[in-house]
Amino acid sequence: MAQxxxxxxxxxxDGFQEIYSFFSKELQCTTRFSIYIPPKVNRENPAPVLYWLSGLTCTEENFIIKSGFQRYAAELDLVVVGPDTSPRGCNIDGEDKDYDFGTGAGFYVDATTEKYRDHYRMYSYVVRELPTVIEENFPVIPGLRSISGHSMGGHGALICSMKNPGLYKSVSAFAPISNPMVSPWGQKCFKGYLGENNQEEWKHWDATELISQYNGPDLHLMIDQGSEDEYMDHLFPENFVEACRKYSIPLDYNYRDGYNHSYYFVGTFIGQHLKMHSEVLKSSK
Structure with missing residues (x-):
């Protein structure tokens, strides 16, 4: 059991918003996560869990402070867990140089380059270590989990669900980096974490590429995208929508007129996302 x-x-x-720290074996550093426990949830009455992955520059705090999700989670009896977005304090030369690479920008991949491979393993942390920690120590129903995220975290939610059919009962994303192989943000991180001349490996971490290989249960997939998103040239949602159409993957895609990339956008529609996840999770009991 983690300490x-x-x-x-x-x-x-009437529930409790908590933040914890512990030493992660995957990340080889001390990391933090947030967890919201609704008022009716306890050891005798455990609940499904939604994992939330945040975007570039965020910590485990941004979502819990800015989105207002707790109102809906309390009503739906849904535990919500949010990891940090990267390892921190690893003393890797250059990891704090740029906002879009290194600290605050783990990109939810397992790094293979020599400089980053020992610590930047956010994918394995999110899909293996963190769920084990949560299910062993908090009042959640084992195996009854969904995943969501924003921007870089939306990319993370998509790839985690597609690379692990059935691990999550549903997946949603706000303005995800949908095709990182052609995104300036994605290309920078993939070069640094996976290798500049290793584009075949990049495909294994790109949602638009992965959708063609998906072979599993219904993803129960929802995406919201704002029409006034100032980072649209990093996101390429249309590529993912077209890939879903081509390979007959059901997708609930909502193009929200006038909304940008901010947490005002997330906060407006987070209730609809939590309701979707709650309905799928409760039907899966």
């Missing part, structure tokens, strides 16, 4: 330190605990909509 935890509780960083904070605040009552919120």
């Amino acid at each position: 935890f330190q509780r960083i904070s605990r605040s009552k919120c909509f």
Whole structure:
């Protein structure tokens, strides 16, 4: 059992919003995660869990402070867990140089380049280590989980679900980096973490490429994209939508008129996403 330190605990909509730290074996550093436990959820009455992956520059705090999701999670009896977006304090030369690479920009891949492979293993942390920690220590129903995220975190949610058919009962994303192989953000991170001349490996971490290989249960897939997103030239949602259409993957795609990339956008529609996840999870019990 992991050794935890509780960083904070605040009552919120009669449940509790908490932040913990522990030493991650995958990341080889101390990391933090947030967890919201609704008022009716306890050891005798465990609940399904939604994992939320945040975007570039974020920590485990951005989503819990800005989105207002707790109101809906409390009503739906849904535990919500949010990891940090990267390892921190690993003393890797250059990891703090840029906002879009290194610290705060783990990109939810397992790095293979020599410089980053020992610590930048956010994919394995998210899909293996963190769920084990949560299911062993908190009042959640083992195996009953879904995943969501924003921007870089939306990319993470998509690839985690597609690379692990059935691991998550549903997946949703806000403005995901949908085709990172052609995105400036994605190309920079893939070169640094996976190798500049290793584009065949890049395909294994790109949602638009992965959708052609998906062979599993219904993803219950929802994406929201704002029409006024200032980072559209990094996201390429249309490529993913077309790939889903080509390979007959059901997708609930919502193009939201006038919305940008911010948490005002996320906060507006987060209730609809949580409702979708809750309905799928409860039908899967």
